[in-house]
Amino acid sequence: MSTVRTSPGLLAAPAALFLIVFMLVPVGLMLYVSTLERGAFGGVNWGQHTAIAYEKLLFERDLAGQIAFNSDYIAIILRSFRLAAVTTAVTLALGIPTALYMASLPPRRAALMLFLVTVPFWTNLLVRNFAWILILRNGGPLDSALATTGLVTPPLDILYTPLATGIGLTYSFLPFMILPIYVALERIDRRLIEAAFDLGADRWRVLSRVVLPLAAPGIAAGAILVFVPCLGAYVSPELLGGGKSLMIGNLIQAQFGASRNWPFGAALALVLLLVLLVALALLASVKRRERLAS
Amino acid sequence: MxxxxxxxxxxxxxxxxxxxxxxxxxxxxxxxxxxxxxxxxxxxxxxxxxxxxxxxxxxxxxxxxxxxxxxxxxxxxxxxxxxxxxxxxxxxxxxxxxxxxxxxxxxxxxxxxxxxxxxxxxxxxxxxxxxxxxxxxxxxxxxxxxxxxxxxxxxxxxxxxxxxxxxxxxxxxxxxxxxxxxxxxxxxxxxxxxxxxxxxxxxxxxxxxxxxxxxxxxxxxxxxxxxxxxxxxxxxFIGEANFWNATCLERSGAGGRFAIGTSKAVMPVAEAQGLAEGAKAVLVVRPERITLGAAEPGLLHGTVETAVYRGSDLVVHAALAGGGELRARLPGSIAAAGLIGTATGFAFPADAVRVFPA
Structure with missing residues (x-):
């Protein structure tokens, strides 16, 4: 039997094909659509190119055709970044202690906790966010529970505010923070922790000088896994934020729906993608420089 | 200190x-x-x-x-x-x-x-x-x-x-x-x-x-x-040693005389506290304390099976007459060729032996 010689290029073909079909083609299509004229009743006029979709991000034309600066969309993008950042910060604050606790458990109990963390995924995201409407609404369980403590006077008026969106996002994305941090903590060699204790470190310094630095890759992965999808979140702001705290995901959805402005929707999506890519590239280069420095 | x-x-x-x-x-x-x-x-x-x-x-x-x-x-x-x-x-x-x-x-x-x-x-x-x-x-x-x-x-x-x-x-x-x-x-x-x-x-x-x-x-x-x-x-656990089953024949002072294995070899032992005459015992002798001796009845002797030259010393394995094995580290100056296959006598000083109850 002769050996079949396979070039590495051929072996990579399925993966390459997958990336081309599901990644490059859609992105290319989006790029193309974003340069087209919008159709009067939705859709686009194929072949009619214009840069108006990108212009619309920063400027608006008044009725007289004068171009004026418009910060509305920038405000939505900034709000999206802010909400995503706050959500990432809150999930970090909740996720690190939870993961630390889980990693300290004996294997059986840790497996149970791991299971409990993933249980919410069994229910549809829409349903879970809808449940939060019922919890957060005036006269709902949270409202009446807090009212009995006497600390606040009802109604709370939380629902349909950025706070409600933040609560919904935090709830939805917390497992994405806990899981990678837990995995990173689990991998830490226990003997390193013993060595730190042995050398005179108290609990806090074992945590800050050894455990957390060693779990940093997991913490970074969790932060990216929460921040990126949060930025484009659609369900939570739609259901819990009402119309008042639109996020970029909702804005994009509106362009393909009610606003019938496909090119603008495509342009928004591309700008979001570009900003994220630049941010991740910066992060990667910082990491690489750190590695090189060491 | x-x-x-x-x-x-x-x-x-x-x-x-x-x-x-x-x-x-x-x-x-x-x-x-x-x-x-x-x-x-x-x-x-x-x-x-x-x-x-x-x-x-x-x-x-x-x-x-x-x-x-x-x-x-x-x-x-x-x-x-x-x-x-x-x-x-x-x-x-x-x-x-x-x-x-x-x-x-x-x-x-x-x-x-x-x-x-x-x-x-x-x-x-x-x-x-x-x-x-x-x-x-x-x-x-x-x-x-x-x-x-x-x-x-x-x-x-x-x-x-x-x-x-x-x-x-x-x-x-x-x-x-x-x-x-x-x-x-x-x-x-x-x-x-x-x-x-x-x-x-x-x-x-x-x-x-x-x-x-x-x-x-x-x-x-x-x-x-x-x-x-x-x-x-x-x-x-520490070092190498010969372990021989033995019987206490006679006690005198701190020491005594022991018969090794089933052979007629009788060796003097300097310290044999706690062992009565007729008691079963294990004799322990380090290989480097063993020297060549006369191959006579009543003394320790056996047939040399292997002799490995290691420069500084000659490691000898012998089958003892009457059963048992012996391992000795002899000076390297002794010729291996003359030993292998021949009946050879072995000896050790009485203070080189440790005795334990079997």
Whole structure:
């Protein structure tokens, strides 16, 4: 039997094909659509190119055709970044202690906790966010529970505010923070922790000088896994934020729906993608420089 | 200078779920500035004892004290005792210098002190100029030195070493044995060294304790343990020896005369306390104490099966007349050719024999 010689290029073909079909083609299509004229009743006029979709991000034309600066969309993008950042910060604050606790458990109990963390995924995201409407609404369980403590006077008026969106996002994305941090903590060699204790470190310094630095890759992965999808979140702001705290995901959805402005929707999506890519590239280069420095 | 620095009294420890206790009533006094070794096969409790001294886990009963003060529940970070771990356990995210400075920093030493002490430690373990490297960039032997420097930097009262040489190859091991001994002498810190390698233990220790099944079998200097093993286990575990079944024929004074195996060979023994005439016994003789003798009835003789020339000595295996085997290290000047296959007489001085009840 002769050996079949396979070039590495051929072996990579399925993966390459997958990336081309599901990644490059859609992105290319989006790029193309974003340069087209919008159709009067939705859709686009194929072949009619214009840069108006990108212009619309920063400027608006008044009725007289004068171009004026418009910060509305920038405000939505900034709000999206802010909400995503706050959500990432809150999930970090909740996720690190939870993961630390889980990693300290004996294997059986840790497996149970791991299971409990993933249980919410069994229910549809829409349903879970809808449940939060019922919890957060005036006269709902949270409202009446807090009212009995006497600390606040009802109604709370939380629902349909950025706070409600933040609560919904935090709830939805917390497992994405806990899981990678837990995995990173689990991998830490226990003997390193013993060595730190042995050398005179108290609990806090074992945590800050050894455990957390060693779990940093997991913490970074969790932060990216929460921040990126949060930025484009659609369900939570739609259901819990009402119309008042639109996020970029909702804005994009509106362009393909009610606003019938496909090119603008495509342009928004591309700008979001570009900003994220630049941010991740910066992060990667910082990491690489750190590695090189060491 | 025989004052005790670590006193272990009647310490017992049983791990949850284990049938056998890991330590069963261990008492030891470790002296200031000595190189003390805990020697034993795996599972003998030596590592458990080391961990209890370090503060990782508490004894079920018994006490450990350091410099006359009971350690009790004192956690590892508050004990002036540092450990060199078997796997080194260097912090991979810190440079060599940061690793070595870690303990000093935890003690709250000012930055300048830490820096100069780190430089000093790097020089002590002969790693000058390696401070900025990461542990992963070092060889196994270098990592070993960093682990040593890190544990020595805060100048602990006692340094614990948990089989630190087991991951190194033979050549490096030999080098590190000498290195460790040098470090111990130079720093004047008490070293408590754990190993299952008896050769290593003999080469490095001032005193050692042989352990088995959570019990200390014997404590003493290497010479003491080698020449005067207190029991068959120690005799077997340390060095090579001949073990012959024997019967006590006659007692006179401290010694007596013993018949070896079923042969008619009768050998004098200088010390045979506790054995009555007619008692079954095991005679233990080190191979290098055996010399050639007359091949006569009534003396020890047998047929030489192999004779291996090793330069300095000739290692001889013989089948004894009347059953049993003999292993001897004869001077290398004796010609092997003349011995093999011939009936040869063997002899040993009466004080070279240790006798244990069978």
């Amino acid at each position: 025989n004052d005790t620095i670590v006193a272990i009294s009647d310490v017992s420890k049983r791990y949850a779920g284990a049938v056998q206790p890991a330590l069963a009533g261990v008492s030891l006094d470790i002296r200031r500035n000595e190189f003390f070794t805990l020697l034993g096969p795996s599972g003998c409790g030596k590592t458990t004892l080391l961990r209890l001294i370090a503060g990782f886990g508490m004894p079920d009963s018994g006490q450990i004290s350091l410099d006359g003060k009971l350690l009790g529940q004192t956690p590892p970070n508050l004990r002036p005792i540092n450990t060199v771990f078997q796997s080194y356990a260097l912090f991979p995210h810190m440079s060599v210098a940061e690793n070595i400075g870690f303990g000093l920093e935890m003690l709250g030493q000012p930055r300048e002190t830490v820096r100069s002490r780190v430089t000093e430690m790097l020089r002590l373990v002969r790693l000058e100029g390696m401070g900025e490297r990461r542990p992963a960039q070092l060889s196994g032997g270098q990592q070993q030195r960093v682990a040593l420097a890190r544990a020595l930097a805060p100048a602990p009262k006692v340094l614990l070493l948990d089989e630190p040489l087991s991951a190194l190859d033979l050549k490096l091991r030999r080098e590190m044995q000498i290195e460790l001994k040098r470090l111990q002498t130079e720093t004047g810190i008490t070293f408590v060294f754990v190993t299952h390698d008896q050769e290593e233990a003999l080469a490095m220790s001032d005193r050692l304790a042989v352990m088995r099944d959570g019990v200390v079998m014997q404590v003493g200097s290497p010479e003491n343990l080698y020449d005067r093993p207190a029991n068959l286990f120690v005799a077997e």
